[in-house]
Amino acid sequence: MNIQELVERLGENREEIVKKAVQCKTAAELMKLAENNRIKLTEEEAGQLIALLRPRDVELSLSDLDAVTGGGDEKVNKECTWCGSRNTYFNPDLYKNICEDCRMTF
Ligand SMILES: [Zn+2]
Known part of the structure; x- marks a missing residue:
């Protein structure tokens, strides 16, 4: 799965959705969240996403997300x-x- 593509799919609500997504414990919860936000997310994608979020579920902030999507301020070397x-x-x-x-x- 391409994370960047998925994040783009979240659209302008991505900040709020990511905050909720990191609190999801299971793929089923994540799929429910996606459904509530009218985002297409397959069971497989949800599972991959959960696996991705879990190792740093406490610390995944938007700046981390920006690092993934290449959108943030990463000029401070x-x-x-x-x-x-x-x-x-x-x-x-x-x-x-x-x-x-x-x-x-x-
Ligand atoms: Zn060096």
């Missing part, structure tokens, strides 16, 4: 803990920062 360079970027797939200079993740 973290200082590399290995070489001190600020030539770094956040990789939402790894959920880590990557240093362009020494290629280490942190």
Whole structure:
């Protein structure tokens, strides 16, 4: 499933829906939420989404969501803990920062 595509499907209510979605414990709850918001969500997608949300269900904020969708302000580069360079970027797939200079993740 393409998360970005799914988020786009949420439309302008996505902020509210994501807040509710992270509180869902089961795919069934998530599907109910989707249904209430007239979003098409298959059982398979709901299951994948639950699995995705669960590891950080407490901390999934909109800025995390923006990192996933590439929409947020990610201009504040973290200082590399290995070489001190600020030539770094956040990789939402790894959920880590990557240093362009020494290629280490942190
Ligand atoms: Zn470095």
